[in-house]
Amino acid sequence: MVPPDVFREQPVLTGGRVRLEPLDGENGAALVDGYVAMDPVVRRLTGTHQRFTAEVLHEWFATRPDQHDRADWAIVEREGGTVVGECALVDLDPENAAADYRISLRNMALTGRGYGTEATDLVLDYAFDTAGLHRIALQVFAFNVGAQRSYARSGFVREGVWRAHLRWDGEWHDTVLMSVLAEEHARHRAERRAGA
Template sequence: MIPSDVFRELPSLTDDRLRLVPLAEEHFDGVRRMVDDPVVRRLTGTHRTFTDDEVRQHLATRADHHDRADWAITDAGTGAFLGEAVLHELDAPNATAGYRIALLGPDVFSRGYGTAATRLVLNYAFGTAGLHRVGLEVFDFNVRAQRVYEKCGFVREGIYRSALYSGGIWHDVIAMGIIASDPRSG
């Protein structure tokens, strides 16, 4: 079992290209742009819109939630906001958490940022936080994300049939997971 506040002291995570820093109010402009992008909204299954106050409130309270880890994905050289990565829905007795990631928009897709950020988060999750399992859900039409997750060691575990209504049709949601002993790249 791990502590229920395992994410209380959230570190920054870095590699040669990225720096994942605790998500905070200073990331408002990037988050606002990300949650308004129609492509990002589709890929994340987001149906509702958010007000500036809702986004600010969300950012202002991230440090208060020790049962989740919210990082801003930033360029290591420039500090530019590239997206967010989150470990959430911590189940401390079972040492498991969910994972989600959203990049800023099509301008930053297909550059390896999602793969690099996911690897950093998994190294932290298993090496530092002591998690046993990390799971996620991805939509059937998001093939690029599925490839990233598989490259990072996630395994397909099941399908929630017709679980998302988007673009006038029903889509399947694919459940994926990785456990600490699974092989990972990077």
């Protein structure tokens, strides 16, 4: 069990490639244009049918600091200071010390650089070591094999499938369910550091 406002004191998380800053109206503004004119591949990989207006996005980003039952971060490239995406712990279940994870990079040109994997690792360290969560889960579409590999590198384990869960361009696609538990994360992190 964790407090329902466990994310009230959301820290900046720093890695070698990226810095995760609590998402707000200022750093979120860097994402607005990209989300209004969302890369079609990113739209498909995230299953985003909805179209967003700049006004709605500015308002949404500005309200993130007031949401203490979730933790949203801007993913900032450390070298250049560019906001490359955002990630979040959402759907907090305080009674079971569990939450869901999601991440999105602004466009496909930013993939393959390790930003997403490092951001995920930073969030998992925070979720388990600081927030005291027991389980983090996520959903990823079956056709998004690259994301599944990235999540597996961070210790997520495939645990099931929601069949025909997303309809995209007239076809049905499965959703893969993955999760990582606190003790698995600790073991995975120790193995990763021993191999480094």
